[in-house]
Amino acid sequence: MRLKLVPSETNWDFFKRWKLWLGVSGVMMVVAFVSFMLQGLNYGIDFRGGTTIRTESAQALDVAAYRSALEPLNLGDVSITEVFDPTFGPKQNVSMIRIQAQDDQESVTVDLLESVSGALLQIDPDMKFPSVESVGPKVSGELIQTAALAVALAIGAVLIYIWLRFEWQFALGAVAALIHDVILTIGVFSEVQIKFDLAIIAALLTIVGYSLNDTVVVFDRVRENLRKYKKKDLKEVLNLSINETLSRTMMTSVTTLLALVSLYILGGDVIRGFVFAMIWGVIVGTYSSIFVASAFLLYLGVKRDWTKQDANAGTQFSGIDA
């Protein structure tokens, strides 16, 4: 007896309301974008400069006491958050303290760190500081540029690859799905206010890779079926292809999610945000390869005749004298 996620023979109509799904995706993207514009992301120090200090103490954490201890130092914007994690022991009380970038200073000075740790040690003389990170405003500005560039480059490279391997409509469909995934992920990060740092960019790019993986598998089947069933209309071919690959889509999503969820629960708080982004990405990526990429492909339409040479090919630029 085999475990089956989907029946072996499916004939579900994914495109009954495809315009509705495209609309829903569009609306979600707008919501995500508006959230991003209004609320903004909770940028980590990688992107806006500043210092984070991780504290660990055997005593129960009193955020107010920490705050009042740091107040006299005039550090500007200080945020203190308690960190919870199932992997912590009973005497492990962890907090993250974030201090804004100090004026006209690239990285934090030794004096500043000493005064901060001195103030905190008055609360608990045995407090430890497992990590201290500081990024100057100069680097953080560059990091955000590089990150944005990396995402843009990845999408561009993919556009070109799929265009070469398939047709331009496929490439646009895949890229629409990617942009959808990236925007929704950024939207979730702005909505939930999880720290957005360099690692999240890596997660974003992985989502791009994963979603694409999914889309390409569907498209590959579409390409095959378009050759096979020359008479069927595009909607039917798309639907058939998605049904044929559905079992694989679900299998891969589930195995990937199994791995990610175990990392989310057991992997510790340091990479939780990163793993959260990936889990979200796998779900959104699976959805988008069917309801965005394929629907968009249906909207664009595809040139059907794969055997004959395009009559216009090569003559397009004939009027231009090189």
Added chain:
Amino acid sequence: MLQIPLWKRVTIWAFCALGLLMAMPNAFYTKVETHNDALQAIELSGETPELLADQASWPDWLPSSLINLGLDLRGGAHLLAEVHVSDVYEARLQGMWSEVRDALRPERTTVGTIRLQDSAADELRVRISQPEGMARALEIVRGLARPVTTLAGVGASDIEVRAENDVIVVNLSDAEKVATDERTVQQSLEIIRRRVDEVGTREPTIQRQGTERILIQVPGVGSAAELKDIIGTPAKLEFKPVVGRTQDSNANPGVGNELLPSIDEEGVFYILERAAVVSGEELVDAQPSFDQNGRPAVNFRFNPTGARKFGTYTAENIGSPFAIVLDEEVISAPVIQSHIPGGSGIITGRFSVEETTNLAVLLRAGALPAKMTFLEERTIGPELGQDSIDAGKLACIVAFAAVLIFMALSYGLFGLFANIALIINVGLIFGLLSMIGATLTLPGIAGIVLTIGMAVDANVLIFERIREELKTAKGPARAIELGYEKALSAILDANITTFITAVILFVMGSGPVRGFSITLGLGIITSVFTAIFVTRVMIIMWFERRKPNTIEV
């Protein structure tokens, strides 16, 4: 129909065996690490019984390369420093002044007297009293130019000389600036390396980033502040003639002079000549010691040129004060009692023993050619790193087990084949990582977990395809063959696109992100290899033995 030539089978299994062999040392991490450390220590300082015992903890004939653990896993300090390359221009131009002076002196009849003018840091201004001799003066000063050898600036000279009324203005040319920057950064890199090595820690990473930046990662250092103390101090030692002493911090030192504070005496400033008689570059040795009163001090010795300059100067200036300047602060300003011919001396001041030890290290390693600012610094404690490793290990094992069970439930025997391939796959990733000496970071572990999840994808594609082909009933052998054949294009396209994003991450990212891209990229390569070749060999070997009439996937 279903056939793979023997040589292919052997090659495939040989690859797997090699990968697993390379991965094996990582299973015995601490043992192999002791072995490697001992081996290195023996090479450096000869054999001792303890070292030999340590070396024996892992057999020499087995592979011993390990995956480096990144700072976020091992703990340590990370600094990104920016070198102020333009600092060096000023020193270069100041050096030019004496050359210009000496060159123009014989021509006094045509150019008249010459005077150094105040100027911005990046130029040298010299006034001549007879402007009609300007043409000759320019000719002479231009004669001092030297060609710059760079790839782009062939035939360029190092300075640009022009006249502004009766003033000669000397600038460094752009080609020279580029060449100087390059030298400055290289020199800084070298000096930082020497200083970190003097302190002696394991596998520091000291890398140039971009044109003006240096990345320093030192595992095992307690804090970035500690590391900064070692590498952030310029340690520029100079010996300068004293012009005067003042309490006024705004005193005008006069052209060619400078005003520097005293390190010990509050509110005391010295007026010194800007050009140093001798500098720290001419030191050959420095050792911590004590002066005749038993206070901590640093002994130093000059090289022959330095010793000669120092000797001549002291002989000519007996009775005048003389300042020892460290990083723009006057340590002491003793009066020269007698000619000092031997080229060695002692620096005294209010030092602690620790300070003299550090200073001696810094002086030996050499001064940084320019100041540095730190743009980024991170300290990760070793406990946090260990916690992350433990958590990552557990997560990997659970993820692995979950995927294995799920695959076996879904595909039965074929699922088992895929599972064996998955185990080989993870082994291969570790093997490749150790082979290329890659660094495993926390996101890197996440990359491996993700790969575990995604690696089965290629197998799933193939198995699903075989299922479909079985429906059209062409017999199991044909179905298997068609399954592999038809799934190939989807597998390749899907993985190449993911690989493209991994490459972009690698090129654009730094630090942990780069670690992630490496594991992701390698994971894609190994999973395609195991899916296309390894499971196929396994399935075919099984099929040949059993020759089943029907198969269930």
